[in-house]
Amino acid sequence: MRLIIDARYTRYGFHDGISRYTASLLEALKKLHDEQHPLCADLEIIMAISDIRQLKMLPDMDYILVSSPTNIREPFIARTLNKYHPDVVFSPMQTIGSWGKKFHLILTLHDLIYYEHPTPPSFLPRPIQWGWRLFHRSYTPQRLLLNRADAVATVSQTSAQLIRQHHLTKKPLHIIPNAAATGSIVSEEQAQDRIAHRQKTLLYMGSFMEYKNVETLMIAMKDLPEYRLLLLSRISEQRQQELHQYVTDNIEFCHGVSDEEYQQLLATSTALLTASRAEGYGLPVVEAQAQGCPVVISDIDIFHEIAPHGLHCNPEDPQAFVQAIRTLENTAHYQQVVREGLRDAQRFSWKESALQLLNVATNMTRANT
Structure with missing residues (x-):
């Protein structure tokens, strides 16, 4: 199975929440691969980045360089990814373009915070901030985004409950939680x-x-x-x-x-x-x-x-x-x-989250064979 992880939301020099989530999942996946875990048999993991500087914040793994998620070509990014023949693409966001995709797609919705608190992150370009506010005025755009996927991931039972409550997706919903850094839990x-x-x-x-x-x-x-x-x-x-x-x-x-x-x-x-x-x-x-x-x-x-x-x-x-x-x-x-x-x-670990992601991806590819 060829798995592409969308790492284009990785920050330069320091992580924010989504950046750290992506990097931590990748580190755990790499360790499982290096340890030859059964789920990693015949597994190839590739990071999709949009800036070479992102590599300093990511593990040493194979990567491809593609356009930024804020690029005007984003709705058609799937056509670029098709060239690398992935079986599954996982994105830590829900906005990755899927037009013309020839792979299974797992999208992530971390929370529904911005429906109640719609102020966008200040580091985003002004036009994207305007679009952000418009996007969160209704649940309909979110439903359209999530239902393009083959599966949807979120980080907690609380977020999963809200996603179900607002009927945001008809696709299978999985929990792939955050965790403290691997090895950081003291005795x-x-x-x-x-x-x-x-x-x-x-x-x-x-x-x-x-x-x-x-x-x-x-x-x-x-x-x-x-x-x-x-x-x-x-x-x-x-x-x-x-x-x-x-x-x-x-x-x-x-x-x-x-x-x-x-x-x-x-x-x-x-x-x-x-x-x-x-x-x-x-x-x-x-x-x-x-x-x-x-x-x-x-x-x-x-x-x-x-x-x-x-x-x-x-x-x-x-x-x-x-x-x-x-x-x-x-x-x-x-x-x-x-x-x-x-x-x-101790109830959370990046290893378990990575295994959950691999299980979802593996079951998708098996269903097609």
């Missing part, structure tokens, strides 16, 4: 040993889009003067100015950290926080629990799914976050939260 002994060395530092990792609701966390810091909140991600000057009214002396904008710095902070900080109103998965939550770092998180369905033992708070109530953080000052409670958080994180 319980190591996690407990870290507790005594953790500092009064709180972390936020994620974008600053409005639905992320960072304001709640910043307001809470007024009543946590002995703690400091590190806002780890890159932020535009405009958005930082909008948040300026909430800034106190114990809040710091980090404007991005390396993966190594992020792992060190997860190993030494009191907790990771998020007051997000919606998520498709919430990878930083699982990454934190994998490092023995408690999570104080919104009381929303997806966080109950991926982190049932996190400390769940009303995302509109800063005092709820203050009170939850204060409970972590009890050593016995902190130890319990760490133990339970590790068990939450």
